[in-house]
């Protein structure tokens with residue numbers, strides 16, 4: 206077999222071609238609903254992933270799912286391509302039950318670092334050659350692996366408070382270099398957007414080393430979903446992953462995956478409502494990102510922050526009309542949405558139109574006060590630079606990837622809902638810096654407004670007797686045993702994916718959430734090392750993380 | 758005063774007496790003999806207990822700690838900002854440092870890793886301090902009560918004065934909660950601790966048992982730790 210690159214590495218790869226490429230590494234086949242699965246030996250992970258990345262264009266390691274079966278452990282690497290999201294392949298790596306060791310993929314994809322640490326933390330698989338295999342979400346003294354099968358939830362745990370010792374007392378310095386200073390940022394800090402802890406080593410004003418320490422909001426979302434039924438009980442939880450009003454976007458991630466898993470149709474009318482609701486959520490989420498970014502950069506609590514909250518209030522009012530809730534909507538159902546637009550419909554349309562009409566003026570204000578603000582420009586242009594190759598290696602998605610010029614948006618690349626039939630654009634900026642990420646968000650608000658407007662037009666003219674908001678869905682849903690699926694949608698922060706393995710009951714056997722913020726946050730050290738501390742804070746703000754989703 | 762004075766801005770006070778000033782000088786005007794003064798009689802003093810006065814002051818000017826944990830903190834931000842504007846109630850100044858704050862609103866789920874840190878933040882606040890638990894998570898763990906890592910309510914860690922139910926509570930509910938707290942403070946009430954909270958202890962002081970023995974290698978005897986028991990808490 207020749208080793209040279211295929212003529213066109215981006216061309217569509219059939220499963221047979223992938224099998225050819227992997228050759229004798231493959232020891233078995235599996236079928237996942239979204240992609241072909243290839244089983245490989247635990248010691249050939251790097252080899253297989255490298256071949257797929259370099260020769261078949263699978264350059265996006267979207268997620269690593271780990272799970273424990275009766276007889277084995279398993280890690281699944283969900284690969285896809287930044288150029289063509291519909292190309293997917295799952296690499297399944299079984300590991301021994303007694304001694305679960307598997308090779309780390311960190312060498313090929315940097316994003317594997319954190320994903321594998323999480324797998325180690327929650328499931329207990331150990332990864333060979335991993336640079337730093339420690340617990341990531343749970344405290345380092347935790348006993349047992351909570352999503353493994355033998356975990357005893359009732360055993361007591363002891364949590365130490367080491368990081369919080371006052372560094373000034375001991376004059377903490379980094380191990381070997383007495384010129385540096387160790388600084389804790391967080392977990393309670395106004396600029397960390399929640400409970401994030403950043404361990405920073407400084408040399409003067411410059412960041413020498415920076416390590417995000419997460420897990421202060423690890424609310425066991427995966428366990429919660431694994432203990433809930435598909436039909437009704439899971440849906441409220443997604444609202445609480447990315448809680449910056451992005452509820453409907455998250456609900457859609459679950460709805461899309463479960464609908465595909467259980468083969469449920471969604472009526473067209475419901476899809477339009479979903480699309481509209483989701484884009485409203487995206488706007489609200491981006492508004493908050495703008496407001497808090499201004500707060501981070503120049504402490505603007507009085508003007509821009511208030512403006513952004515004002516605009517969010519408007520969106521929230523619309524969403525409250527639609528769903529009945531301000532923040533935790535619980536509006537989607539498998540097979541549709543829970544109820545139709547509020548009556549009188551004209552009022553709802555008018556309210557939404559009013560908001561859309563005011564939007565250009567509002568955005569003008571934002572531009573006046575933010576993008577054309579010299580202080581902000583000095584602080585953000587050319588700081589926190591994230592080159593596209595690095596972003597890809599870390600699996601960055603959403604506005605972070607698009608701010609680095611990566612033209613990738615699940616809404617367009619792997620279409621769902623009603624997006625295909627509407628007229629809108631994917632926004633990219635190629636500055637790769639904090640400013641570009643800000644611009645992307647601002648322009649995305651405009652695109653979302655375009656989408657909402659078109660949806661409103663469609664909904665207004667929809668014939669009255671065809672307003673079908675839910676298809677016929679059985680009361681209990683029991684997908685066939687051992688069906689596996691991984692599906693993603695474009696959340697407010699990027700690609701939000703769900704992996705579900707059914708075990709023949711009403712509850713998922715394994716429910717894994719691929720959070721965009723988790724991957725995006727991983728790029729923070731790349732962006733901040735060598736820069737000044739305030740720039741690191743700006744970079745963190747520009748990533749627009751939400752800890753509920755990072756920690757899940 | 759001659760008209761060719763070189764310093765036109767120096768005014769002769771005897772010539773510009775205003776109504777207000779005259780009233781003040783002569784003490785005749787109603788404005789200075791307000792209803793309040795009428796009610797108190799001729800004495801310009803109010804007699805009250807110092808404690809009572811201090812409680813009233815405390816309740817009327819509360820500095821909140823800028824403290825966000827989870828979803829509820831989004832609604833908390835909305836409460837601080839336009840439209841709901843918590844400042845109207847004398848409680849809208851979020852302070853970033855616990856050492857400047859009187860009230861901590863706990864807006865979200867507390868997990869085992871965060872509980873010791875939250876306790877530390879609470880300990881750093883100067884007395885007298887008050888706690889508002891916002892949302893179901895701070896009451897019982899809320900939707901995540903069954904989670905292996907979740908502390909079932911803020912009262913496991915620190916005493917709470919006011920609980921605001923909801924998931925998340927609407928901003929109006931938070932405003933109501935704050936107003937209730939002000940009322941309680943003004944009346945000098947404080948809450949009894951209902952649950953024995955998790956304490957920060959030195960590792961060496963913990964009762965020895967299986968898990969402590971296991972961890973003895975990893976944790977220094979002087980390290981502060983919080984023992985966390987999922988099964989035992991209510």
Ligand code: SF4
Pocket residue numbers: 445827828829830864865866891892893894895899900923924925926
């Ligand atoms: S009470 Fe509900 S909204 Fe508030 S933090 Fe808990 S889950 Fe989030």
